[in-house]
Each structure stands twice: as structure tokens, then as C-alpha cells.
Amino acid sequence: MKRTPFTRGLSVFWWLMIAFLYLPLGVIVLYSFNSANSAAFFAGFSLRWYERLLGNDQLLTALGNTLALGVASSVIALVIGTLIGYGMYRHRGRKLGWLVALIYLPIVMPDIVFGISEMAFFITMDREFGILGPSLATMIIAHVTFQIPFVALIVYSRFVGLDPTLFEAAKDLYASPAQRARHFLLPTLKPSLIAAFFLAFTLSIDDFVISFFTAGPENATLPIYIWGAIRRGVSPEINAIATLMILTVAIAAVISLLFNKEGRRS
Amino acid sequence: MTRTPLTAAIALTLGGLAFAGTAQAQQDDKLYLFNWTEYMDPEIIEAFETKYDVEVVQSYFNSLPEMTAKLNAGGTSQYDIIVPSSYYVPRLVQSGLVQELDKSKIPNLDNLMPEFADPTYDPGSAYSVPYQWGVSGIVYDTETFPDAPKSWSLLFDPEVTGDQPFSLMGDGQVSMGAACAYLGTGYDCADPEAWKAAARLLLDTKHRNTFSGFTDGTPTLQQIQRGVIRAGVTYNGDYLQQKQQNPEAFETLAFMVPDEGSEMWVDTMMIPAEAPHPALAHEFINFILNARIGAQLSNYIYYASPNQAAVPELDAVLTQPPVLPTDEDRAKLAFTPSLDGQNLQIFQQLWTEIQSR
Amino acid sequence: MAQPPYPPARQRRTLSPDTRHLLWSVAPGVVWIVIFLVLPSLYLIGVAFMTNGPYGQPQMPLSLESFRQLAGFGFLGWSPGNLYTLLRSLWQTVIATGLVILIAYPLAYHISISPRQWRAIMLLAVVVPSWTNQVIRAFGWMNLLSPGTPLSQVAQFFGLIGPNMGLYPSNFAVTLGLIYNFLPFMVLPLYAAFEKLDAGLIEAARDLYASPVRAFWHAVFPQTLSGLLAGTVLVSIPAFGMYVVPELLGGGRAMMLGSLVAGQFSGGSNWPLGAAGALIMLLATLGGLYAMRKVGRRLGGGEEVVI
Numbered sequence: 001m002k003r004t005p006f007t008r009g010l011s012v013f014w015w016l017m018i019a020f021l022y023l024p025l026g027v028i029v030l031y032s033f034n035s036a037n038s039a040a041f042f043a044g045f046s047l048r049w050y051e052r053l054l055g056n057d058q059l060l061t062a063l064g065n066t067l068a069l070g071v072a073s074s075v076i077a078l079v080i081g082t083l084i085g086y087g088m089y090r091h092r093g094r095k096l097g098w099l100v101a102l103i104y105l106p107i108v109m110p111d112i113v114f115g116i117s118e119m120a121f122f123i124t125m126d127r128e129f130g131i132l133g134p135s136l137a138t139m140i141i142a143h144v145t146f147q148i149p150f151v152a153l154i155v156y157s158r159f160v161g162l163d164p165t166l167f168e169a170a171k172d173l174y175a176s177p178a179q180r181a182r183h184f185l186l187p188t189l190k191p192s193l194i195a196a197f198f199l200a201f202t203l204s205i206d207d208f209v210i211s212f213f214t215a216g217p218e219n220a221t222l223p224i225y226i227w228g229a230i231r232r233g234v235s236p237e238i239n240a241i242a243t244l245m246i247l248t249v250a251i252a253a254v255i256s257l258l259f260n261k262e263g264r265r266s
Numbered sequence: 267m268t269r270t271p272l273t274a275a276i277a278l279t280l281g282g283l284a285f286a287g288t289a290q291a292q293q294d295d296k297l298y299l300f301n302w303t304e305y306m307d308p309e310i311i312e313a314f315e316t317k318y319d320v321e322v323v324q325s326y327f328n329s330l331p332e333m334t335a336k337l338n339a340g341g342t343s344q345y346d347i348i349v350p351s352s353y354y355v356p357r358l359v360q361s362g363l364v365q366e367l368d369k370s371k372i373p374n375l376d377n378l379m380p381e382f383a384d385p386t387y388d389p390g391s392a393y394s395v396p397y398q399w400g401v402s403g404i405v406y407d408t409e410t411f412p413d414a415p416k417s418w419s420l421l422f423d424p425e426v427t428g429d430q431p432f433s434l435m436g437d438g439q440v441s442m443g444a445a446c447a448y449l450g451t452g453y454d455c456a457d458p459e460a461w462k463a464a465a466r467l468l469l470d471t472k473h474r475n476t477f478s479g480f481t482d483g484t485p486t487l488q489q490i491q492r493g494v495i496r497a498g499v500t501y502n503g504d505y506l507q508q509k510q511q512n513p514e515a516f517e518t519l520a521f522m523v524p525d526e527g528s529e530m531w532v533d534t535m536m537i538p539a540e541a542p543h544p545a546l547a548h549e550f551i552n553f554i555l556n557a558r559i560g561a562q563l564s565n566y567i568y569y570a571s572p573n574q575a576a577v578p579e580l581d582a583v584l585t586q587p588p589v590l591p592t593d594e595d596r597a598k599l600a601f602t603p604s605l606d607g608q609n610l611q612i613f614q615q616l617w618t619e620i621q622s623r
Numbered sequence: 624m625a626q627p628p629y630p631p632a633r634q635r636r637t638l639s640p641d642t643r644h645l646l647w648s649v650a651p652g653v654v655w656i657v658i659f660l661v662l663p664s665l666y667l668i669g670v671a672f673m674t675n676g677p678y679g680q681p682q683m684p685l686s687l688e689s690f691r692q693l694a695g696f697g698f699l700g701w702s703p704g705n706l707y708t709l710l711r712s713l714w715q716t717v718i719a720t721g722l723v724i725l726i727a728y729p730l731a732y733h734i735s736i737s738p739r740q741w742r743a744i745m746l747l748a749v750v751v752p753s754w755t756n757q758v759i760r761a762f763g764w765m766n767l768l769s770p771g772t773p774l775s776q777v778a779q780f781f782g783l784i785g786p787n788m789g790l791y792p793s794n795f796a797v798t799l800g801l802i803y804n805f806l807p808f809m810v811l812p813l814y815a816a817f818e819k820l821d822a823g824l825i826e827a828a829r830d831l832y833a834s835p836v837r838a839f840w841h842a843v844f845p846q847t848l849s850g851l852l853a854g855t856v857l858v859s860i861p862a863f864g865m866y867v868v869p870e871l872l873g874g875g876r877a878m879m880l881g882s883l884v885a886g887q888f889s890g891g892s893n894w895p896l897g898a899a900g901a902l903i904m905l906l907a908t909l910g911g912l913y914a915m916r917k918v919g920r921r922l923g924g925g926e927e928v929v930i
Contacts, residue, residue, distance in 0.1 A: 006835065010733040017730055017806075021752045024763025024803070031766060037492065041771075080652045087648030091641070099649060102656055110864025110908055112881045113667075113901045114660070116888055119339065120670060120898070121663035126340055133340040145659045148652050208758050209866050213888075217300075217341040218325060223756045230762055230871065231328055232303060233481075233488030239766070242759040249754045257747060335889040360677070429785050431770060458699065472876065475785050479792050479874035494770055494789065607677055608698065614892045615697040621878050621886075622704035 025246050032239035049240040059241065062225040065136065066205060069221060073143035074200040078193065080144070081151025081200075086185075088152065089159035103149045115213030118142050122214060135216035142214040143207065147200040154199065158192035202252070295320040297546050300336070300345040302533070303328060303484050304504060305398075307566035314553055320546060328482045329437055330354050337363050343540035346547040352387045352532040353439065353602040355394050360606065364393055364536045371548040374555035377575035385532065387604055394534035395551050398503070398569035401591055401599060402440055402483070402529040405490055405505055406497035409518045418448035418524045420497055422471055429476055430496040433489065434468070436482040438617035439602050440529055441468060444499065447526040454600035458612055465616045469623055480621075491515045502588040503569035510568070521588045523595045530599035532572065664905070671898035681894045689895035693903070705883065709903075712880040715794075716863045719801035723809045723858050724851065726802070731813035731850075732843075735820070746814065753807045761800055761871040768796050768872075792874020800868035805861065809854035816850025852919045860908050880904055 035046030053059055084103065088096060106114070118141075119134070126133035132141075170184040186193075208223040215224060222245065229238050297314075299306075303326040311322045327333040330351060337348070342363050350358060358364045369375060372395065375383075382396045404421065406414055410430050419426045421434065422445065434441045445464035446455035455461065471477060478495050486498040487508050502521060509516035535554065537547045553559055560576035570589050571580060583589065591599065605613055638646070671689055673681035695701050734745045752760065767774055770789035778784045790796055820843070828842030829835060844851075866881035873879070880900060887897025 007736070010729055010736075013729050014733045017726060018748060021749065021803070021806070024760060024767055025752060025755065027766045028759065028763050080655055083648045084652040087645055090648070091645045094645070099653070102653060102661075106656065106660055108860065108908060108912060109660070109664075110861065110881075110904050112864050112866045112884060113664075113904050113908075116884060116897065116901055117663040117667035118659065119888065120894065121666050123339060124666065133343070135340065141659050145656060148655065152652065202754065206754065206756055208756060213885075215339075217336040217339055217344050218298075223758045226756070226762070227758050227867075230758070230765070231482070231485065233485035233492075238762060242755075242762060245759060246755055249751065252754065253747060253751045257744065331889065331892075361680075429787055431787055431789070462699065476788060477876070478789075479876070492769075496787070610677070611675065611893075612698045615692070615699070615702075618883070618886065619697075619702050619704035621875060622708040622883065 028239050029243045029246060031236070032243040034236065034239070037236050049236045052237055053240050053244075056237075058220070059222075059225060062220045062222050065219055066221040066223075069136065069139055069143060069211070070201045070204040073140045073147060073204050074197050076140070077144045077147035077151050077200045078197050081148045081196065082155050082189070082193065084148065084152040085155025085159065088156050103152055106146045107149050111207075111209040112213075114146065115142070115210040118145075118210070119213040133216065134214060134219075136219045138214045138216070139211055139219060139221075142210050143204045146207075146210065147203055150199055150203065151196040154192050154196040155189065158189060162188065295546075297322045297347070297543055297550055298345045298541075299324045299550075300333065300341065300348045301326060302349060304507060305349065305533075305567055307563055310554075310559055310563055310566075313559070314550060317553070318546065318549060328484060331437070334358075334363075337538065342538040343542065345538050346541045346543045347550055348536050348538060349397055349533050350394075350536060351602070352385065352394075352534060353604040355387045355534060355536070356604045357606065357610075358536065359388070359393050363539055365539050365541065365544065366392055367395065367537065367551075368548060371545075372552045372555065374552045377555050377557055377560070377573050379572055379574045382532065382572040387532075387601070388534070394536050395555065396572035397533045397535050397554065398564065398567065399530065399532040399572055400569045401502045401523055401588070401595075402435070402499060402531070403502060403521055403523040403588070404497060405487065405500045405519055405521050407490065407518055408520050410496040414497075414520075414522070416522050416525050418444055418526050420524075421499070422448045422467060424474055427474075427476060427497070431476045431478045431494065433478045433481040433486060433495045433498040434471070435486075435499040436480045438480075438620070439605070439613070440499065441480065442613070442617070443529060443600075443602060444524075445471075447524065447528065450526070452600065453527040453529060454603050456603040456605070456609065458609075461613065461616055465620055468620050472620065472623075490519060501569075502591075503567055506568035506583070506589060507566075523588070523591055523598070525598065527598040527600060529602055530596075531602060667898045668902055670894055671902045673895050675893050675895050681898075689893075689899040692893075692896050693899045708878050708880055708883050711794075711877065712863055715797060715801060715865075715869075715877075715879060716859050719798055719805065719862050720855060720859045722798070722802050723805050724854070726806060727809035727813050727854065728847075730806075731810050731817050734810075734814050735817035746811070749810050750807045753804070757804060757867050758871070760803060761868055764796060764800055764803065764872060765791055768799075791872055792876065794873065794877045796872035796874075797869050797877045797879075800872045801862050801865060804865075804868060805858040808857040808861075812850040812853040812857065813847060814850075816847035820846050849919065852915055856912065856915050860911055863907060863911075864904050 030042065032049055033045050033047070034042050035048065036043030084099075088099065118138070122132045122134050122138045125131055132138055166184075166188075170180050174180045174183055205222075208227065211221050212224055212227065215221070220228065222241065226238055226241060229241075297320055299311075299322055301324060305326075306324065311324070314320075315322055325345075327336065333348065333350060334354070334357075337345075337358075341348075348364075369391075375391070375395065378396065382399075384390060385394075385396070388394045404418070406420060407430075408414070411420065414420050415426065417426075421427060421432050435444070442461060442464050443453040443455065445467045446460050447453040449460070449463055449467060451457070451460035451463070455464065478489070481489060481495075481498060483500045484504050486495070486500045487504060489495045490498055491508075491512070500521070502523075505519075505521045509519070535551050537544055537551075541547055554563065555573060557573065557575035558579060560571050560573035561579035564571040564573075564576065564584055565579075565581045568584065568589055570584065571577070587595070670681045672685045672687070674684060674686050674688055676682040693705055695703055695705050730749065734742055734749075737745060766772070768789055768791035769775065770787060772789070775784065775789045778790050779786055779788070784790060784793075824842055824846070825838070828838040832838040832841060864881050865879060866885060869877050869879040870882055873882075880903070884897045884900040884904065887893045887900065
């Protein structure tokens with residue numbers, strides 16, 4: 001690549017934008033170690049906000065809720081989404097426009113409309129029939145609903161990438177559908193199932209709006225807890241929790257980078 | 267893989283999920299208390315837990331709309347005690363979110379001061395028992411405003427506020443009342459014409475460059491400590507409690523009741539319609555009304571007590587301003603009007619309008 | 624159960640094994656989405672046409688009252704508040720999307736001409752911040768833009784804001800927050816478009832056309848249009864419905880449609896009005912998607928917009 005003023009300018013712009021992208025996160029990490037309760041100046045290094053976190057029962061409950069919600073919803077979505085992906089592939093010769101439209105619905109619907117329509121629905125079902133009262137269960141239901149399409153699309157695209165003759169071979173090799181599923185489909189799908197699970201899990205952890213509106217009064221997840229803490233105005237502790245969550249993301253980023261390299265080598 | 271077990275499994279999951287929400291059995295020995303933030307002495311909770319051998323689970327809200335939203339979202343069957351302010355009491359009663367009290371289980375009701383025993387917002391105290399009462403007023407920085415007038419003009423008059431950042435109360439009815447008071451129609455204005463004038467004032471105020479936002483009472487104190495604002499609206503007891511905890515930050519922060527009039531409120535204990543432990547909830551209300559516990563509560567959270575029997579044991583600080591306003595100030599205080607029907611809808615529209623423009 | 628859209632071709636009592644296979648594989652998901660998303664959405668649309676009860680719960684009879692209110696006709700005559708909110712939402716969406724496009728083009732191009740082994744890492748670097756929760760991201764900007772922070776002091780120095788004030792809360796903070804949130808959504812599809820582009824083409828164009836602007840406009844822009852369209856969909860639709868950023872960074876001055884809608888439900892004040900607002904958002908979203916698809920078909924040679 002020639003070094004021209006143009007490309008040099010691009011490079012400068014690139015670094016500026018990287019700074020823009022990481023500055024807010026960096027400031028959170030920095031101020032989580034601030035000994036003063038201030039966003040304006042850094043008074044000195046301290047772990048006092050982290051110490052406060054440890055004794056915070058509500059926070060630990062929120063962490064538990066977040067993980068339970070993420071795992072439960074991802075597992076259910078994985079099963080349902082995989083079936084759809086498989087069905088879509090096997091029957092791709094048919095007119096499945098209605099199915100595609102249905103699957104895209106959760107993706108394109110604005111979060112807030114999604115969350116509020118489910119909230120209104122759950123509250124009304126609870127009032128009229130005594131079922132589906134907002135709780136951890138309704139949150140799981142809502143999360144599964146927006147995870148299904150992503151799982152289905154990942155699995156579907158994996159199938160499309162396969163050589164169609166493999167299916168014929170498998171048919172000859174294994175007599176029953178159960179055997180085929182066990183010895184051919186599942187092993188072939190394994191990498192994309194893992195990827196789909198993690199994507200679903202990430203989507204769940206990352207969601208705030210839909211959780212916020214479908215949660216029962218006492219089912220705060222970490223993002224909901226942080227939202228409440230911001231509303232109450234107690235900032236230094238939020239910096240500390242947020243730093244821990246940013247750290248988790250950073251680790252995930254490194255892992256995905258390693259996987260990426262691994263994937264290209266093989 | 268046959269289809270029957272799979273379908274059955276999914277049907278089971280679905281069914282399980284659908285009923286999990288309601289099946290959360292709560293026959294355990296717990297009391298679910300839904301209270302304002304910073305509004306309870308942990309030692310009282312411990313004493314109650316020891317005396318009745320139960321666990322008290324506390325959760326918190328910052329504003330009455332927030333509390334109502336949680337009640338609507340299934341909270342009526344998840345909390346045993348809620349602590350709404352007086353002007354929300356009729357609304358909660360009429361929409362069926364709370365249950366009538368069994369007064370035979372609350373003998374300590376006799377401890378209440380006569381003026382709190384039969385309040386206008388809940389005739390005969392059929393649904394609510396007073397918890398604490400207090401005053402909304404202005405907290406401001408005395409360094410920024412050395413000659414602050416004892417008036418809402420500190421917030422509403424651009425000449426007085428100058429170029430200092432300030433906030434108004436997040437609860438629309440309180441902000442509207444403050445604007446009415448400043449305009450001379452009284453804090454407890456409930457007439458659409460007065461509201462319209464107040465709404466115009468609030469809109470002009472909101473569009474001033476130094477307006478920082480509509481902030482709830484307790485967060486306002488956090489913001490003023492951090493220097494985000496220099497004046498705002500908060501409650502007398504919260505101000506005093508945080509001042510005792512953090513004297514340095516509050517050295518230059520003062521609290522005042524504007525002369526044009528302001529809010530006096532009574533926070534009450536109520537039992538949601540489908541509270542899981544109503545019997546225990548009655549015990550809790552009775553416990554709080556105990557003379558010694560009542561005094562301990564006020565001594566801890568720095569609010570005025572409606573409990574006559576508790577008066578002898580109250581700390582000196584609770585018998586003087588800002589906790590107990592001077593007679594002169596008290597004469598200017600009014601309850602926030604309780605709205606319903608068309609009046610409520612008119613108010614909601616005006617408030618939405620203020621927020622939108 | 625959703626009805627299969629094709630009629631049974633021949634008179635048969637049972638479905639063919641093939642159809643049964645399709646049904647059992649897609650049925651759980653279809654049933655799930657229908658029960659837990661289509662049904663609630665239909666219910667919400669129904670609520671929009673109901674009357675507001677005394678404490679905000681929907682009631683019969685059916686009416687268009689909530690749409691009248693949404694248009695600004697209340698008990699006290701017409702007022703423009705909701706219209707302001709709608710226009711502000713549109714304006715913020717257009718501004719944020721436009722700025723995101725301007726920023727994302729050079730970024731995506733820069734990545735595409737970088738050494739191959741760096742590209743995945745560079746893409747990751749752009750995407751990773753969006754993996755953190757949006758509440759945390761908004762909170763980061765609250766930290767940076769409060770009164771007294773260096774950025775606010777710089778802005779004060781240049782007279783952009785008054786003394787003692789912060790850059791947050793403000794409309795500016797909301798725009799910034801939106802750009803921050805959605806930048807990766809534009810960089811990714813644009814990068815994909817650039818990568819397909821022949822690098823020599825850009826060089827040639829820069830030799831051919833005197834100004835870089837013309838080179839970009841005539842050679843690069845048409846080739847990356849599909850990526851641009853995909854990015855625009857990915858950015859503008861969620862930006863229009865954004866709730867977290869305006870709530871946290873706007874401070875009561877920058878109310879957008881999402882907050883208007885949410886407020887009608889969370890305060891328990893007026894479900895039908897909130898539902899009517901949500902319906903408008905839904906229609907805007909579907910309309911936007913449809914329009915993009917049409918434009919995309921005509922310009923992009925029938926290439927599907929991939930989400």
C-alpha cells in the first residue's frame with residue numbers, strides 16, 4: 001500500500017475513532033478505582049467501590065438472575081431454533097416465505113415495541129387467567145422469542161454450506177433418522193451449535209429493554225440493576241460493576257479472536 | 267428421534283414456563299417490604315425478624331409512578347407492605363390494588379396523633395396507616411447562592427438562578443404544584459386553568475439552558491453532592507439523613523421551605539390486594555406503630571413521626587426545623603391533591619406535553 | 624397452529640410424510656413466535672383502539688381516541704407536544720444515521736486496504752464495544768460529559784455551553800450516544816462491500832477523476848450501495864425506537880418516541896395512547912424496511928438486504 005497523504009489521513013482518522021469507541025469504557029474502568037465520589041477528577045487509587053459490591057446481596061441476586069436467564073433461554077432457543085433451521089434447509093424447495101417473514105419479525109421489531117407488547121400481554125393474561133404473570137419465566141419466554149431467529153439462521157447457513165451429497169451418503173450409511181441425527185447431523189452441526197448458543201447467550205446478557213419490560217417486580221438482572229442504580233444516582237459502584245462486565249466482554253473478545261485464528265488455520 | 271416425545275417435551279417446557287410465574291410458592295416465612303430508598307432502619311428490620319422469627323425481604327422505589335408500575339406488573343401478589351404517599355392512596359384503593367385493613371389486628375393504631383387518625387385521603391383510615399410525614403423543599407448550595415431568597419424563584423426566576431445548573435422534581439404533580447405556588451395559585455392547585463399557567467412556566471423553565479432535568483428527590487441529593495446541579499427539589503428528612511452521614515459534602519448545602527408554599531406529605535403503609543402474607547403484614551404495621559420502634563425509626567431516618575406515643579423518645583433534632591417545620595412554615599404547606607377521572611387525564615396530558623416539548 | 628400456506632393439492636386424508644416432516648421441525652418455533660410475539664403484537668394493536676380507563680387501563684368501547692390524543696388533541700385543545708416528540712425522533716434518527724455513514728465510510732475503507740492479517744482484528748476492535756450492555760455504554764458517556772469533566776470544560780471554553788454546565792444532559796449527548804451505539808452496524812456491511820470491491824478500481828478512479836470527491840462518487844459509491852443500504856436499515860430502525868440513550872443522556876429535554884410510549888405504560892397512565900404510539904413505530908419500521916428493499920432491488924441488482 002502506498003503511503004499517501006490520503007492513506008495517512010485515513011490512518012489518523014482510524015485511531016481517533018478507536019479512541020472514540022474505547023474512551024467511555026476506559027473512563028468507567030478508570031473511575032471504578034477512584035477514591036473520590038466524582039466524575040470530574042481522579043483523587044487516587046482505591047478498591048473501596050469493589051469492596052462495597054461484595055456485600056451487596058441485591059447485586060449477587062441480579063448476577064444469578066442474569067446467568068439463569070441467559071442459560072435457560074439459550075438452551076430452549078437452541079433446540080427450537082435448530083429444528084427450524086433444519087426444517088428450512090430440508091424444505092428449501094418449497095415456498096417458505098411465510099416462515100422467513102415470521103422469523104424476521106423478532107429481529108426487525110423495535111425493542112421497545114417488542115418489550116411493551118409482551119408486557120401488556122403478560123399482565124393481561126395474569127389478570128384475566130392467572131397465568132404468565134411477569135416473572136423470571138416471562139423474561140425467559142421473551143428472550144427465547146428473540147433468540148430463535150438467530151439460532152435458526154446460523155444453523156440454516158451451516159447446512160447451506162454443506163455438500164448436498166453428504167446427506168445422500170448419510171442416508172445410505174445409517175438406516176434410521178435417529179442414527180442419522182446422532183452420527184451425522186449433530187457432529188456436523190456441532191461448531192455452529194456452539195456458535196449459536198454463545199450468540200444467543202450474548203444477546204440475552206446484552207439485552208436491557210426487553211428484560212426491563214417483561215421482568216417481574218423482583219427479577220432484576222445486572223443491566224436492570226445498573227439502570228436502577230443510575231436512576232438513584234449512586235455512580236461509583238456502577239463503575240465497579242460495569243468494569244467487571246466490560247472485563248467479561250474483553251475476555252470473550254480474546255477468545256473469539258483465538259477461535260477465529262484457529263478456524264482459518266484448519 | 268420420534269415426534270411424540272419431542273412434542274411432549276416442548277409442550278411440557280411451554281406449560282412449565284407458563285405456570286412457573288404463578289406457581290412460585292410463597293408460603294415461606296417472609297415479609298416482602300416495598301419501600302422508598304433510604305427509608306428504614308436496618309435494626310428495626312432485625313428486631314422484627316427476631317421477634318417473629320421471619321425474614322424481611324426489602325426492595326426499593328424512587329418515585330410513586332415507578333411503584334405503581336411495579337404493582338401493575340404483578341407486584342400486587344409479590345409484596346406484603348408498600349409505602350405510598352398520601353395522594354396516591356385513593357388511586358390505589360379505587361383501582362383495587364390494595365386491601366382493606368383489619369384494624370382489630372393493629373391495636374397500636376391508638377398511638378397515632380389525632381390529626382393523622384382520620385385523614386382526608388383515606389376516611390376512617392380504612393386502607394392506610396401513616397408511616398412518616400415530611401416536607402418537600404429546595405436544597406441549594408450556599409456558596410453559589412449566598413443570598414438565596416426563601417422562594418421558588420431560586421428555580422423559576424432566571425434572574426435569581428443565574429447561570430447555575432438546577433433540577434426540578436421528577437414527580438410531575440410536585441413540580442406542577444411548585445410552579446402553581448410560585449405563580450400564586452397555591453401548591454395544591456387542581457384547576458385546569460391554574461395548571462395551564464403552571465405548565466407554561468415549567469416549559470419555559472425547562473428550556474432554559476441551565477435546566478438539568480426532572481430528578482427524583484433522593485437522586486437530587488446525590489447530584490448536588492457531585493456538583494451536577496446547584497439547586498433542586500428534595501425532602502427534608504433525606505436531606506438531614508445524608509447530611510449526618512456525609513457532613514463534609516453537606517457543609518455548604520442548605521434546605522429551605524419556599525414562602526409561596528410547598529408540599530407536605532404523609533407516607534403510608536398499605537397492604538397490596540393479593541399480598542402473600544397479610545397476617546404478617548398487619549403485625550408489621552402494628553410493630554412500626556409501637557411507641558419505641560416509632561421513635562427509633564424517626565431517629566434513624568430523620569423524618570417527623572405521626573406517632574403521639576413516640577414523641578417523648580424522639581431526638582431533639584426531630585423536634586425542630588427542618589424536620590418539624592416552624593408554625594409559620596407549616597401554615598404554608600399543603601397536601602398534593604389526589605387526582606382521578608378526567609382531572610387525572612388532563613394532568614397526565616399536560617405533564618406529557620411538558621416533557622415532550 | 625399456523626396454517627400451511629399451500630392447499631392440499633390432491634384429495635388426501637393425511638398430509639404427505641414430507642409435509643409432516645416440515646411441520647414437526649418448524650412447528651415448535653412457529654407456535655412459540657405466534658403465541659409470544661404475534662399474539663401480543665395483535666393485542667397491543669387492539670389496545671390502541673380501546674378507550675383509556677380512569678387509571679390507565681384499556682377499556683371498551685373501541686375508539687380512535689388514542690390516535691386523536693397522539694396527534695395532540697387533548698382535553699385542552701390541540702397542542703404540539705407529541706408532534707415535537709415524533710419530529711425529534713425522526714430528526715435524531717436522520718442526523719445520527721447520516722453522521723454514522725460519514726464516519727463509517729473511511730473506517731470501512733481503511734480496514735479493507737489494511738494488510739489482510741490485520742483486518743479481522745480491526746473489525747473486532749470496532750465491534751467489541753457494542754458487546755457491552757447499552758446501559759453501560761450510555762453510562763460511560765454520562766461520566767465523560769457531566770459538568771466539570773475535561774470535555775465539558777473545553778466546550779465551556781469555546782462557549783458551546785454555559786459556565787457550570789455539562790454536555791450532558793442534552794440533545795447533543797443523545798446524538799453522540801446514538802452514533803456510538805450504531806457505528807459498528809454500519810462499518811460491518813460497508814466493509815463487506817469494500818472487500819468485494821476491486822482495489823485497483825479505486826486507484827484507477829483516483830487517477831481518472833481529478834478530485835477524490837468525484838472519484839468516490841462515480842466509482843466507489845455505486846459499488847458499495849448495497850452495504851450502505853443494509854447499514855442504513857441496521858442503524859436507522861433501532862435508532863428510531865431507541866429508549867435507553869434518550870432516557871439516560873437526554874435528561875428530560877430530548878424525549879423521543881420510545882420514552883413517550885414507555886411512559887404511558889410504566890406510569891400506568893394511558894395504555895391505549897402508548898399502544899397507538901407503538902403502532903406508529905411498528906408501521907414506520909415496516910414501511911422503512913419495505914422502502915429500503917424496493918430501493919435496494921432497483922439499485923443493487925436484486926441483492927437481498929442481509930441482516
